[in-house]
Amino acid sequence: MMESKNCTEGLCARTLAPGMGVAVYTGLVVALLLSVVMALCVGVLAYRRRCRHLHGDITDSSSALTAAFHPGNYKPPRQDNPLHPSAPPDLTATAGTFRGPLFSLPQGVNDSPHKIPMTNSPLLDPLPSLKIKVYNSSTLSSLELPADVSLSDGEILSLKSVGTVGRERDYHSHTMSREPGLSTSATLGNLGGRLTIPNTGVSLLVPPGTIPQGKFYEMYLIINKWEKTTLPSEGSQTVLSPVVSCGPSGMLLNRPVVLTLPHCTQLDTPTPDWTLTLKTQTHQGAWEEVLTVGEETLSSPCYLQLEEECCHVLMEQLGTYGLVGQSCPPRPACKRLQLALFAPRAPCLSLDFSLRIYCIHDTPHALKEVLDLERSLGGVLLEDPKPLLFKDSYHNLRLSIHDIPHTYWRSKLLAKYQEIPFYHIWSGSQRPLHCTFSLERASLAVSQLACKICVRQVEGEGQIFQLHTDIQETLLPHSPLPSGSPCLPSSQVGPYAFRLPDSIRQKICASLDAPSARGCDWRLLARSLGFDRYLNYFATKPSPTGVLLDLWEACHQGDADLVSLATALEEMGKSEVLVVMTTDGDC
Template identity: 25%
Template structure:
């Protein structure tokens, strides 16, 4: 699973003939994060750059994801300590100094530990995006009980990978795509309420409602809650086997006091016939096809303004498979059009495919820009790559999980 943590160096950061091996370590000990007040929320992983204290002739750049809804309220912190020593977290600059819409970008003079904290001004409401991840073990024939677990995670790749790793000893697998949740620091605890179980199954737990303390989520502790189900015993004259070879569950989750205003519905389904229990082959994700910078900026400028007919960045988001909640998430970003174009890059779409989508959307202005670029590159020099697609030379990066 891609962690979206990266380190790059400026040209000349390492003297000629010198080779420096460094590591980017995702810290999974949740106690290593800063001690936070009720007004502060953790919105990123803790990243350790090693070797501790290493410095270069020119600054290196560290980038990692955050899940704050307002980047201007997100503040980066550093602990100038070794990974295994007691941490001494201190803020780096002011809120918003090192954050873009969903990413922290820090220019490093030396290597240490880094993270990001949400700090809303007095009287302002701080919010962050969660991802709700449902895990379950395989449903085997004759199995009498089944437990599913719902994780409340920061909406970052690192947090989801933490949950995937935490589930491995139990044989748990992620069931379906994660769902986004708009979580606010000014509200109360989170509830997970069981609303429906398919016929032939019953809830074993004493309650059909589970509570997650607010600060466990706000401080990024990756909490989960579980429900355990049992197959009902069949009556003498009734065959329940056809009913119990699959299970369907519906749950509602919401913050205290907001059940009637904002709630997410979680649906879960598993059956004995599914082959999902087999672990997928481990494959290296292919590199992203980056759009050329000048083309990216032109398309961003054209797609950014909201159109009355809706054939702007929102229509492109729908064509790329985003649902209403995820489109709402994108609308909160500093540049929704840039976010959608980056999503297209991550799906490794080609310029020809993007040209076709713009034609279908009746955005002939965008289609024309793409066509003009294609015509120019076919007869001219090869296109430049956007930042992130260029290779780092002279500096080896070793990401350790």
């Protein structure tokens, strides 16, 4: 029996109105879609921000990579930034487009000399469509690239060593500044070239074949200013050359380059008075010995050819180098100095007048440094610098002024003389050193000054300056450079950098590289040219004759006529090579 009641007090089941369930499900779907869209937006924004950060890093490095390479005849405009004097103009108008990974070379002077395979930069893997603009040139050969990478004709990828895309910096980039007159650079390839800093005696010869075929580097040569990079001298050691940097460091070389450094070593004694050491600076700033002249072994990385006023260093690792030395007992060694006398160029309008005498190394670079300094101070060189041999005797350098007309002039010097301490001069790390003689005239009507200045090492050699000048006239600058001295361009690229044509070079190498039972091979050529101090260095090279000819080029860059080389070959009986030299050369 069924019982029925009225639907009251919640006893009856409620039913939803038609269409209510559809609205609920629709709302849930819309909310889910909005959540997905918001998540996508957040992801896109984060991705773009990350890409923008990576792109900023890559742009800096790619610009550093591509800024270095231009055609051989390209001359960039002068820039205000002293760190990048050869910075190129905007290359967008003539740029090609390269899609794919970048490659970098290992950095550091202590890198392994063995070739290291190039690897893709991990920062560029997520960006396969990144466009990198590279300079378009039809005068430079193409690069060696992996099989899966292609470049259109004339496009060049810069392989300048820059570390990990702007993260790592070369130590020397912080310490070296490319100042006008103290640096030079050029883009060199397989044909080689020569970098020369005019009026300094510093140069870098890059022989043909040194740079791998298809590769191009912006090579630089810098003289480090003494207040920025100091080569320390330990104990009785003395600095004998400027500190020079060449690079880029870490680049792979197929054969040695030749770095030429001027020095102030006195070498005309019959017995050796010097122990000479070549030093290099690491990326951490420490100095290490590379070799000691006369103590070379098969493991020595360099060869040093010592001449009267300069040395030529054959090396396969670019970096920062300098020459130091110390006396070899029992005789004390001597170093060559220059004494340079300067006075104000402008007419003297006051009662006071001063003369400055500099004591500097007898090298072209040291004199150029002082001339530039005095030019900025308004000074002028009164006469040619005088040479002075400074002996390792612990005696100071004494300077005094004499024969002043006391009726018209008075010296403000209280003592009879001034002295420069021995160690300040001998160390070679404190320069330029100078003394000032301050004078006072009796009245403005006095215009003529005549006196004598004596400079000598106590118990050693000395020099005398005889001065006669009109201080109320504008003094004309005196040029210490000989009028007939050759002025080499700062950079020479390709065959124009070498005196010996490539055809003659190949003939000589083919004739002398193979050992001869009669000894008429590259060893006899080394003896004839005076390069036989350590023959084992040349014996380890694939072409000993080629390295000897590279050294000959460096030693005769200013006067490299072929007569001296032809004479050596004639004495060896190499008539077949002489015929080629007479036909193709300038003998």
